[in-house]
Amino acid sequence: MKAPKMLPWIAKRAGIGEDLALKLWRRAAGEAALIVGNHDSSDFFRLSVERFVSLVEEEAGRCPLTGATVTWMWRHQARMASLSLIAAESTYRLWRQNWENFVNTQKKAA
Template identity: 85%
Template sequence: MKAPKLLPWIAKRAGVHEAVALKLWRRATGEAAMIVGNHDSSDFFRLSIERFISLVETEAGRCPLTGSNVTWMWRHQARIASLSLTAAESTYRLWRNNWENFVSNQKKAA
């Protein structure tokens, strides 16, 4: 898997050299591959990114609970991405329930 385009930004933000960040990325993808198995799934990518960010923070010597780190931003982005899917699913359910009610009322009238 190719390194993500945000790898240099995360490395700079954490104060880690890009070569070290690339090694940490490869380590994170290796660990994610052992856990998930499927290299093409969204779970694999999510786990790779989460593990990479935690490795970078460890390498930078930061505790995840203190200071400015990248973890909060990644989690926030994941929540925002899931909101659109939740909204689409809710819209579909509303449409389906309305359609079923409409069809059942048509059958009663007939």
């Protein structure tokens, strides 16, 4: 699996080098592959990114010049991504409920 494009940004934000970040990404992807098994699934990518962020924060804790943590940013991004799915599901449920009410009133009228 290729390294994500956010890797240099996370490395800079955490105060570590890009080479170290790439090594941590490979380690996180390897651990995720052992757990999930399927390299093409969204669970694999989610787990590898979460593990990568935690490894970066552990490594950044060892450096004297650390930046702010990036876990909150990753969790916020995951929440924002799921909000559109929640909104779509709620819209579908509302549409289905209105359609069923419309069909039931048509049956009662006939």
